[in-house]
Amino acid sequence: MTQHAATTATAAPTALVVVSHHRADSLSAHVASRAVDRLTAAGHTVDFLDLHAENFDPRMTVADQPEWGNRDKVYSPGTEAHMRRVQAADVIVVVFPVYWQSVPAMLKGWIDAVWNYGFAYGRSKPRLAGKRILWLGLAGATADDAIVPGMQQLLEAQLNEGLAYYSGFADSRVGLLPDAEEQPQSLDAEGNLVIGEAISGDARTTHYAAFDAKAEGFVDDLLAAALVTA
Template sequence: MSALVVTGHPRTGSLTGRAARAAADRYGADLLDLYAEKFDPALTEADEPDWHDPGKSYSAEVHAHMERIEAATEIAVVFPVWWFSPPAIVKGWIDRVWNHGFAYGADRPRLAGKRMLWLGLAGGPEGYFTANGFHTAMDRQLRIGVSRFCGIPDAALHLVYDTEHRSGDDVLAEAAAALDGLLAG
């Protein structure tokens, strides 16, 4: 098993950062901390998809991230839920790295056979997310719109709710259990 744990929170000591680091340490996974690595989420022309050229050569930064994704059999993206979605740095990582000719649009999907978990830590209560359709919307966007579209049908979304009102240990235990489900399998 070769796992990649991606995280996108500006504070390394946050619950999000702690959950990602703990999983990477526990399983010897490659930890990709987008903030620590100073990843630029802004899509520029160099990394803009080119549907007429599936072999387009993207920037060196993007190629380095593509190589880390390709090397992994399991991918976990651990993020805070802000405004009922992943933060901009995670969205920018998808926009720039999960690109045409790499993650989709190729004759042979390069991500096929991988397993994936989207793990979001949400401050709000589960009832609010469910009643307003936010969990369903995030599930469709990430599990279906990103993972399945890119050849990864074995993907899941797990949201750890009410992180603002639960103990840090309780939140981290739930996050660890979700990550164990991917990384221990």
């Protein structure tokens, strides 16, 4: 067999895992690590982006401000580097704590600068077309809290419809993870915050094992959907 006819290995699919939390020992960081493990086990080459550890500056600058008459604008070097990382990924998983029914300021700033005009939107064929993204949001509310369905809907409206839809993603889904706090939080009939006793011992181990399994399930479902449509 000639060298020209030799079979070459198919490149592994790529994934970008983004985490937005100020503590490296947070539950969000832990979930991001589990997502990396899941994607790696599924054969993906993973690029791990910790926005705080990499000192991403979420403030908008003139260099990164959209120019509506120039969709080919070259943005700041840092933003262009992040764009290349997004562009290189087949699958993106974003992990964050839910703040006020939305994403943290750090993550919002990353979206504003990196998912910019001419790159993520503003073209007849979006550069991110066909990619898949999972938004894993950790919430302090308990799973049986009446606010959870509305929180899910708000996040889906912002992230699936307001972001991924305009960027041409083939699949965007929100994996909401309530029960993130060790001490259950709820509101009483008068709107007062009620904080329950912290779980501990075997109950805590069981609780967070189920939490991990749910997060991993969201990753597995995204990958399974990709295989079905491949």
